[in-house]
Amino acid sequence: MTSSSNVSAGIVIAGHGGFAAGLRDAVECVAGPQPRVATISNHGLDADGIAAALADAVDRVRADVIFTDLPAGSCTIAARRLAKSRGRITVVTGANLPMLLDCVLKERVGAAGATLSAAKGRDGVLVIAAEPTSGVEDGSHGG
Amino acid sequence: MAVDLFRIDDRLIHGQVVVGWGQPLDLAFFVLVDDAVAASDWEQELYRMGVPPEMELHVRSVEQAAADLAGFQARPDHGMLLTADIGTMRRLADLAPIPRVHVGGIHHRVGRNPKLRYVFLTEDEEIALRALAAKGIEVTAQDVPSAASLSLDTLLASTGDG
Numbered sequence: 330m331t332s333s334s335n336v337s338a339g340i341v342i343a344g345h346g347g348f349a350a351g352l353r354d355a356v357e358c359v360a361g362p363q364p365r366v367a368t369i370s371n372h373g374l375d376a377d378g379i380a381a382a383l384a385d386a387v388d389r390v391r392a393d394v395i396f397t398d399l400p401a402g403s404c405t406i407a408a409r410r411l412a413k414s415r416g417r418i419t420v421v422t423g424a425n426l427p428m429l430l431d432c433v434l435k436e437r438v439g440a441a442g443a444t445l446s447a448a449k450g451r452d453g454v455l456v457i458a459a460e461p462t463s464g465v466e467d468g469s470h471g472g
Numbered sequence: 473m474a475v476d477l478f479r480i481d482d483r484l485i486h487g488q489v490v491v492g493w494g495q496p497l498d499l500a501f502f503v504l505v506d507d508a509v510a511a512s513d514w515e516q517e518l519y520r521m522g523v524p525p526e527m528e529l530h531v532r533s534v535e536q537a538a539a540d541l542a543g544f545q546a547r548p549d550h551g552m553l554l555t556a557d558i559g560t561m562r563r564l565a566d567l568a569p570i571p572r573v574h575v576g577g578i579h580h581r582v583g584r585n586p587k588l589r590y591v592f593l594t595e596d597e598e599i600a601l602r603a604l605a606a607k608g609i610e611v612t613a614q615d616v617p618s619a620a621s622l623s624l625d626t627l628l629a630s631t632g633d634g
Contacts, residue, residue: 399490
């Protein structure tokens with residue numbers, strides 16, 4: 330595992346409720362402290378408030394990628410506005426833990442890095458259907 | 473009526489609207505009424521990307537919306553009309569019949585008093601909501617479909633702990 334301390338660009342996670350803080354917490358459980366990962370919640374903020382919080386977070390960690398939750402979310406709208414005005418920010422929607430872990434552990438930066446992390450996030454979505462049972466089952470299963 | 477929902481929400485198109493309302497109520501279209509968005513191709517594209525392909529987004533200025541509302545109401549499917557603020561909804565209500573309005577999100581800003589978790593109002597905004605009600609429009613507050621729909625009196629009597 331490598332430290333991200335030699336990477337100048339940070340990332341921002343933005344989303345509904347405790348999504349971003351929870352995702353960062355999960356990342357840190359696996360990958361250790363992430364001082365270059367900033368988070369914001371849209372909770373209680375109007376569009377201007379979200380825009381201000383996002384710009385502040387981007388500046389704080391010098392982020393070049395913003396990860397959001399919903400494509401239609403208010404954080405995504407604000408992120409796209411900021412990306413348009415700043416011109417060097419990539420926005421990735423549908424963030425998940427595999428995606429974020431890939432980003433911080435592989436020290437991804439910029440649009441190219443975000444594209445690789447997004448692919449990892451998509452790969453992390455699996456549907457594991459229950460296998461059909463056969464023979465005598467007592468209904469109890471281990472963990 | 474095809475446009476069942478008239479919503480005031482300062483975030484306009486966002487998760488609560490598209491996913492929270494759109495999916496369970498099977499909304500087919502949104503009418504976003506905002507003069508600034510209607511005047512900007514880029515702003516329209518921004519909101520259009522937030523709407524899934526199976527839903528339509530129609531952006532109108534207040535005057536265009538007033539002219540087109542009857543056409544939207546004649547559709548067989550269901551939709552929601554959105555404005556970002558009370559003033560825009562009032563201007564529309566002066567030009568076209570609006571049966572009901574729900575306040576879905578007016579967030580904190582300097583000068584606004586807390587009413588609900590998702591509603592903060594200045595005194596002028598309270599007066600504007602009462603003016604909408606005085607026109608015979610049913611005014612309520614409700615952020616998501618599963619939450620209780622609160623009357624205007626309940627909304628205005630609230631002090632932020634709801």
